[in-house]
Amino acid sequence: MELEHEIMKCVVRIASGGRRRHNLSSGADKPKFCGYGRILDVLSKTDGVSQREIAELLYIRPQSASEALASMEGQGLIEKRTSETDKRCSLIYITQAGRERQIALRNERIENARRVFQPLTEDEKNTLLELLNKAASALQDNKEEC
Numbered sequence: 001m002e003l004e005h006e007i008m009k010c011v012v013r014i015a016s017g018g019r020r021r022h023n024l025s026s027g028a029d030k031p032k033f034c035g036y037g038r039i040l041d042v043l044s045k046t047d048g049v050s051q052r053e054i055a056e057l058l059y060i061r062p063q064s065a066s067e068a069l070a071s072m073e074g075q076g077l078i079e080k081r082t083s084e085t086d087k088r089c090s091l092i093y094i095t096q097a098g099r100e101r102q103i104a105l106r107n108e109r110i111e112n113a114r115r116v117f118q119p120l121t122e123d124e125k126n127t128l129l130e131l132l133n134k135a136a137s138a139l140q141d142n143k144e145e146c
Contacts, residue, residue: 011132014116035058035064035068036068036072036077036101036105037102037105037106037109038058039054039058039065039068039072039078040072040077040078040094040098040099040101040102040105041102041106042054042057042058043078043093043094043098043102044094044098044099044102047093047094048081048091048092048093049091049092050083050089050090050091050092051065051066051069051090051092052065054069054092069092072098075097076095076098077094077095077097077098077101078092078093078094078095078098079092079093079095080092080093081093
């Protein structure tokens with residue numbers, strides 16, 4: 001098997017392990033969709049964006065964004081408001097409960113990352129970050145060519 005394929009399998013295993021851990025630890029009051037944290041991250045930085053913008057920023061289907069946002073609105077994490085400039089458009093805003101959930105999810109991700117990368121030295125972590133950023137840049141370059 002090619003080395004590149006083995007590396008990708010390992011990266012996917014690490015990423016899916018974090019999602020699996022989050023889903024297993026989620027209580028009834030926590031979202032099951034792991035993209036909620038990403039949506040809340042976007043809204044915590046840029047509040048008042050359209051559903052279409054969220055889908056584009058996160059590279060998800062508009063239907064997936066719509067379903068997630070409807071569920072999040074039902075949980076009181078976000079609210080939709082009619083745009084002042086375009087009455088046909090709704091903008092999405094994070095609520096105080098959403099901010100609290102975003103912080104909690106972010107802290108969970110940070111703690112999970114600490115556990116995953118604890119066996120590595122600081123130099124190894126820096127090298128890994130540099131190499132993964134290089135690979136991510138190549139992926140982004142290829143995406144733009146399509």
